[in-house]
Amino acid sequence: MTQSEEMIESIHIQNFKSIYDLNITLGRVNLFIGENGSGKSNLLEALVFVSAGQSNKLDNEFLVSRGLRVPEPQLMRSAFDEESKDKDIEISINLDKKLRKINFVHNNQEYSTWQRKEENIIDKDNLKDFMSFLEENKQNLQNKGHTGEIKKAKDNLYNMQITFKNVSKNIFESLMPTIQNFLIYSPENTALRTFEKEGQIQPLGINGEGLLKLLKVINNYQDKSYIQTIIESLQLFDWFEDITIPSKENIENHVIIKDKYLYREIDQRSANEGFLFILFYITLIVAKETPKAFAIDNIDASLNPKLCTKLMTIICDLAKKYDKQIFLTTHNPAILDGIDLNDEEQKLFVVSRNKSGHTRMKNITAKDKPKSSNDEPLKLSEAFLRGYLGGLPKGF
Numbered sequence: 001m002t003q004s005e006e007m008i009e010s011i012h013i014q015n016f017k018s019i020y021d022l023n024i025t026l027g028r029v030n031l032f033i034g035e036n037g038s039g040k041s042n043l044l045e046a047l048v049f050v051s052a053g054q055s056n057k058l059d060n061e062f063l064v065s066r067g068l069r070v071p072e073p074q075l076m077r078s079a080f081d082e083e084s085k086d087k088d089i090e091i092s093i094n095l096d097k098k099l100r101k102i103n104f105v106h107n108n109q110e111y112s113t114w115q116r117k118e119e120n121i122i123d124k125d126n127l128k129d130f131m132s133f134l135e136e137n138k139q140n141l142q143n144k145g146h147t148g149e150i151k152k153a154k155d156n157l158y159n160m161q162i163t164f165k166n167v168s169k170n171i172f173e174s175l176m177p178t179i180q181n182f183l184i185y186s187p188e189n190t191a192l193r194t195f196e197k198e199g200q201i202q203p204l205g206i207n208g209e210g211l212l213k214l215l216k217v218i219n220n221y222q223d224k225s226y227i228q229t230i231i232e233s234l235q236l237f238d239w240f241e242d243i244t245i246p247s248k249e250n251i252e253n254h255v256i257i258k259d260k261y262l263y264r265e266i267d268q269r270s271a272n273e274g275f276l277f278i279l280f281y282i283t284l285i286v287a288k289e290t291p292k293a294f295a296i297d298n299i300d301a302s303l304n305p306k307l308c309t310k311l312m313t314i315i316c317d318l319a320k321k322y323d324k325q326i327f328l329t330t331h332n333p334a335i336l337d338g339i340d341l342n343d344e345e346q347k348l349f350v351v352s353r354n355k356s357g358h359t360r361m362k363n364i365t366a367k368d369k370p371k372s373s374n375d376e377p378l379k380l381s382e383a384f385l386r387g388y389l390g391g392l393p394k395g396f
Contacts, residue, residue, distance in 0.1 A: 006178055007325045008047075008293060012092040015078045016049070017042040020358035027347035029316050031339055032329045032361070033384065034351030034391040039359030040329040043351075044184045044295040045069065047327070049114075050091050051182035053102050058114040065199075067184025067206045067297070073106040073114070080357060088117060095178060178325070181291040185284065186298065192276040193269050195253050203289045208280050212253060212268075218287055220248045226286050229321075233282040233314055236307060237275055273302045278311060285318045285326070293325040300332035309381075312338025316346055333381035341366040341380075348380070350391040364389060 012023040018039040032040040048068045052058050060070045070076070074085040089104040103117035183201070187208040191199075195212035199205025203214045219227050227245070234240050244256040254267035257275075268276060281299070284290050299315075300308050312335050319326050328335075339346050341364065348364040370378050370388040383389050 006096040008093055008095055008178060010094040011043070011046070012090075012094075013043065013046045014090040015084060015087050016046050016089045016091065017076065017078065018353065018357065018359040019043065019046065020078045020080060020356070022359060022361060024349065024361050024363065025347075026325075028325055028345035029319050029339070030325075030327045030347050030349065031312075031335065032327070032349045032351050033331070033336065033389075035393045036331075038351040038353055038391070040351045041069075041184070041297055042359060043361070044297065044327055044329070046091055047179065047182045047293070047295070048184060049089070049104065050093060050102060051179050053104060053114075053116040054179060056116060058104070058116065060113070065201060065206070066182070067186065067295070073108050073112075076106070076114075078358075093179065178292050182293055182295070183291060184295040184297055185280075186296075187277055187280045187301075189273050189276070189302075192273075192280060193271075195255070195268055203287065204280075204284060208276075211280055211283060212255065214283060214287055214289065215245045215255065216248045216250075217289065218283065219245045221288075226288075229286050229318070230279070230282050233318075234275070234279065236278060236310055236314075237272070240275070243279075274304065274307065277302050278307075281311070281315065282318065285315065285322055285324050290324075292323070293327075295327035295329075297329050298331065299328045300330045300335050303332075305332060305334035308332050308334040309338040311335075316340065316343070320345065333384045336380035336384055339380070341369060350389050352390055362390065 007028060008026055010023065010025045013019045014021050018037075019042050022043070024043075032043065034040050045068045048063065048066050049058075052063055052066065052068075063070050077084050077087060077089060079085070085108065090101065091104070092099060092101040104114050105117045106112060106114050183204075183206055185204070185206050185208075191205065191208040192211060198213060199207070199209030202210065203217070204210050215227075215230075218230070221227065231243060234243060239259050239261055241258040241260040243258070246252040246255070254269070256265045256267060257271055258265050281296065284294070284296075299311070303311065308330075315326065315328075316339065318324075330336075336348065339348055341348060349361045350364060351359060351361050354360050364380075368389075369380065370383045370386075372378050378386075378388070380389070384391065
């Protein structure tokens with residue numbers, strides 16, 4: 001399996017779409033529920049924005065191909081008042097006590113692109129040591145009669161500044177594997193069935209392009225546990241018996257699926273849509289080549305409610321096993337029953353908008369889980385539908 005990587009611990013977003021000012025702590029698996037238009041996808045898009053800014057690729061074509069809906073610049077900002085149209089978008093990411101803050105600016109001119117204005121990279125522990133060092137040397141510098149000590153203090157200060165600069169550079173580089181290539185996946189039936197089609201993004205496009213090639217690559221791993229995990233996960237379907245993936249050198253553009261009730265095998269063109277979606281999700285998590293952190297919008301698409309619950313459980317297990325950080329949105333209450341609120345790495349957020357229209361997010365913890373009249377814990381799906389968690393429309 002992959003070695004453990006750092007995860008995004010928190011994110012602070014200001015002036016981005018419906019998010020006016022939002023600061024939340026994250027986990028390994030982050031599930032967002034809420035009514036349509038509440039701002040669930042906007043948080044995911046903010047992470048795409050950071051990823052693109054890190055690579056200095058903020059043109060519309062790059063952003064759209066990674067799942068960000070790109071409006072005119074005035075609406076990329078929080079358009080709650082006219083003054084916001086010229087403000088910076090500010091996004092800060094905290095990764096293992098390392099904070100990176102990015103400002104995004106746009107001149108509001110036609111055909112112009114967003115620009116990354118500045119970045120502040122801070123290691124909190126190192127900053128504390130650095131400030132202590134300054135304070136200690138401030139005392140020494142006051143002893144003007146000790147020229148040698150002053151010179152030594154200045155030399156030490158200079159060396160400390162160089163060290164701090166190098167540490168900051170290393171922090172910047174350490175952020176790269178985690179946020180690099182962050183995508184919002186929204187698989188589509190057509191892309192999943194047309195296996196030979198590959199997108200401009202490797203190894204997987206946001207709609208599922210490139211799935212067959214990636215399956216071939218995984219099948220060619222020396223460690224066969226990866227492909228075995230995919231096959232075992234497909235046992236969610238009681239009709240499924242086996243799947244045959246062509247070798248990497250084979251030019252065939254289909255997989256062979258064995259339905260235990262049929263005398264003939266089928267390929268992906270005849271497979272159930274939900275089957276293809278789950279094949280995509282598991283492959284996305286298992287593969288070594290996919291991003292370390294990514295999002296899936298509407299994880300429940302085309303899936304039976306009971307299947308949703310089990311899939312969520314599997315996703316949480318595999319995210320930890322294969323060291324991925326995952327962001328999910330859903331409108332299906334059954335998804336909620338697959339998350340374990342007692343596990344600190346699994347987080348549930350209810351997304352809504354306040355009286356001013358600003359997106360807000362409430363983290364539902366185990367102690368927030370409602371109980372029934374006989375003091376028995378309610379299923380999260382039931383609590384959500386009853387309105388105990390929030391995130392439901394109020395107008396009807």
